[in-house]
Amino acid sequence: MHRLTKATSIPKKVKDKVWERDGGKCVICSFYPANPCCHILSRAHGGRGVETNIITLCNRCHFIFDSGTREQREKYEGIVTAYMKIHYGDDWCKEDQAYKKW
Ligand SMILES: [Zn+2]
Numbered sequence: 197m198h199r200l201t202k203a204t205s206i207p208k209k210v211k212d213k214v215w216e217r218d219g220g221k222c223v224i225c226s227f228y229p230a231n232p233c234c235h236i237l238s239r240a241h242g243g244r245g246v247e248t249n250i251i252t253l254c255n256r257c258h259f260i261f262d263s264g265t266r267e268q269r270e271k272y273e274g275i276v277t278a279y280m281k282i283h284y285g286d287d288w289c290k291e292d293q294a295y296k297k298w
Pocket residue numbers: 222223224225226227228253254255256257258
């Protein structure tokens with residue numbers, strides 16, 4: 197496997213940990229059936245498959261998070277950022293989740 201592919205894929209133990217941290221619920225709407233498989237910093241940007249970069253989202257929120265309007269994406273990103281800061285402290289930031297800083 198390519199190194200970047202490996203760095204950005206999500207190992208099962210990370211999924212298990214994220215699922216537990218998020219209580220098996222979508223972080224944004226906490227309502228629909230969800231999966232612990234959303235990269236906050238996308239794989240295309242080198243976002244790593246680590247618990248500080250992975251959240252549980254339902255399909256609907258995942259779609260909007262990745263492909264919604266700019267306004268929707270900013271709103272969702274704000275919710276997710278606040279959520280991650282609660283768990284990992286105020287120093288958490290999306291840019292730090294990259295496999296490599298280019
Ligand atoms: Zn949702």
